[in-house]
Amino acid sequence: MIPSDATFAGTFPLTPHFTDAPGFRMHYVDEGPRDGEIILCLHGEPTWGYLFRHLISxxxxxxxxxxxxxxxxGKSETPTGRSxxxxxxxxxxxxxxxxLGLTGITLVMHDFGGPVGMGFAARQPDRIRRIISANGPTPFGQPDLFDRLTANAAVSPWFxxxxxxxxxxxxxxxxxxxxxxxxxxxKLNGFENNAVINDTWIDAYGAPFATATECLGALGWAKGFPTGAHRFETPDPAADRTIRSRPALAIWGEADKTLHAEHFLPLFSAIFPSAPIExxxxxxHYCFEDAPETVSGLIADFLRRT
Known part of the structure; x- marks a missing residue:
């Protein structure tokens, strides 16, 4: 676990917050006006909140x-004895x-944060105000999900x-x-912006995984696919209707080697047929690193328009 006060040479100068509500010490960033609309950003594999530093700013x-x-x-605990x-x-x-009592949430989901966010949306649809997928799959009970996962795995070096x-x-x-x-x-997953790579950047992404025990999270997300341990949430009819009515946006870096647009954007369009796709x-794959200004601008514009 990264020390709570680590800022990585000032590139992540954000106040750490913690809660034990999920049964472990969970770290989170909470920036901006307390009465502002809530943007909930969900990272994937093998990143953490550092991925969203430009968007947060x-x-x-x-x-x-x-x-x-x-x-x-990231800075969250890696408990043993948990799956x-x-x-x-x-x-x-x-x-x-x-x-935290969060409502009126705009979900911003990347990578595995997509299935996590959509699973949460299936359980708590009334808390969701908008959906933003940024190279993040949106499984939501679509009948062809398994076929799409299988087809993508056949052409993805990571899978x-x-x-x-x-x-x-x-x-x-x-x-x-x-x-x-x-x-x-x-790089295997499809990271393109080599200009940002330096010792601080590598330290920021590598620091959470200093020991084998600290790698349990990254191992679990990977291992769950070939073993079939992951369970995708299926919404009930009411949740399905609620989420389909929400404004949505998809942003997809087309050089993604892990999650190919041809296999995953149809999942998004099946739920939000009239939603814009950028x-x-x-x-x-790591669009928040490869094009931070572009992605942040697209999201900010979508929030203004909806």
């Missing part, structure tokens, strides 16, 4: 931006939101490696040392 002038680190990531499947993270988020590594027993040894191979993992050429 942009939106916190006018909005309350809340950014939790999932269990096993790290999708359904666990959804339950953690539900407890977190209840503890191909996970399946092979789980089969030959190398998944744990590699991911248990994620702090030392964080850059190669990010496709960014030359931008990879």
């Amino acid at each position: 942009t939106l916190s002038r006018t909005h309350r931006v809340v950014v939790p680190d999932h269990m096993g990531f 790290y499947w999708l359904q666990d993270h959804v339950a953690n988020l539900e407890a977190f939101v209840a503890a 191909q490696w996970i399946a092979k590594a789980e089969d030959d027993g190398t998944l744990e040894p590699v991911l248990n040392n994620l702090g030392f191979n964080i850059l190669s993992t990010l 496709r960014l050429q030359g931008v990879g």
